[in-house]
Amino acid sequence: MSDNKAVKEAFSGLAPRYETVMNTELKLFWGWSYDEFVNQLIEIIPTRQEDLILDIATGTAVIPIRLSDGKNYGQKIIGLDITPSMLSFAQQKILQSNNGCDIHFTCASAMEMPFKDNIFSLITCGMATHHMDIPKLLGEIKRVLKPGGVLTLSDIGAGQYWRYLPIKAALKMLAFFYYLPAEGFARAWAETIAVSNIYTPEKWQTMVADAGFTHIEITRMAARKFWAPAAIALRAEKSG
Numbered sequence: 001m002s003d004n005k006a007v008k009e010a011f012s013g014l015a016p017r018y019e020t021v022m023n024t025e026l027k028l029f030w031g032w033s034y035d036e037f038v039n040q041l042i043e044i045i046p047t048r049q050e051d052l053i054l055d056i057a058t059g060t061a062v063i064p065i066r067l068s069d070g071k072n073y074g075q076k077i078i079g080l081d082i083t084p085s086m087l088s089f090a091q092q093k094i095l096q097s098n099n100g101c102d103i104h105f106t107c108a109s110a111m112e113m114p115f116k117d118n119i120f121s122l123i124t125c126g127m128a129t130h131h132m133d134i135p136k137l138l139g140e141i142k143r144v145l146k147p148g149g150v151l152t153l154s155d156i157g158a159g160q161y162w163r164y165l166p167i168k169a170a171l172k173m174l175a176f177f178y179y180l181p182a183e184g185f186a187r188a189w190a191e192t193i194a195v196s197n198i199y200t201p202e203k204w205q206t207m208v209a210d211a212g213f214t215h216i217e218i219t220r221m222a223a224r225k226f227w228a229p230a231a232i233a234l235r236a237e238k239s240g
Helices: 003-012 015-029 034-042 062-068 084-097 134-144 165-183 185-197 201-210
Strands: 052-056 076-081 103-107 120-126 145-156 213-221 231-238
Touching: 003 015, 003 084, 003 185, 015 034, 015 084, 034 062, 034 120, 034 145, 034 231, 052 062, 052 134, 062 076, 062 084, 062 103, 062 120, 076 084, 084 103, 120 134, 134 145, 134 201, 165 185, 201 213, 201 231
Parallel strands: 052 076, 052 120, 076 103, 120 145
Antiparallel strands: 145 231, 213 231
16 A cells, blocks of 8 residues: 555545544643644744745644634635545635635645645645655655745654664554554554654754755654653745
8 A cells, every 4th residue: 555545545534533533642642732733833834914825734724724813814825635535624614714714725645746836935734744755745845835935844753762673663563553443454554654754853954954945943842741752843944
């Protein structure tokens, strides 16, 4: 099963309860609510009324709705996700919110985005990069981001010990057998293969710099569980 297929299958049936599931899992593993996690990302996102914003792996459009919040009507936000059912549910939320959001959706892979070069001034991504080929993702982000544009993302961060193969193998087994009874094979497999895409802040720094970004700032978001690795919040600019 390909990574993209695994992710699509894993999240296709999750849309109606996605935010509840995320809230439960974040509280269990990190001690935060989903809302607290999103708040930490929103705090580092610089927005202007003229921005054209792309939210990658938008899911149920939590980040686009929070960014618009009925205030910045000059903004246009595009939410991209590989899972049609997620975008269908997100569209329903937009219609129900009725707050004047200029939010549109595109169903596609973040590793092959159907956008022209140099068009977005701001790109965001929350809790999703571990399901992607990150060097390829960063290349696509650089392509569609304007020179001087800003990338902000947050996700799980790996501890230094994760680089050891026996530790990584053990984490994959734990992920698989945790998710299998709770969410089924597709989610279990998607989370298992995602372990290989979780990096330390130092590795993120190197990858983002190698992709051609500057002014890189990485903040550790300490977990409230002593055994959980810190998450990261990252902000960087495309060199102009």
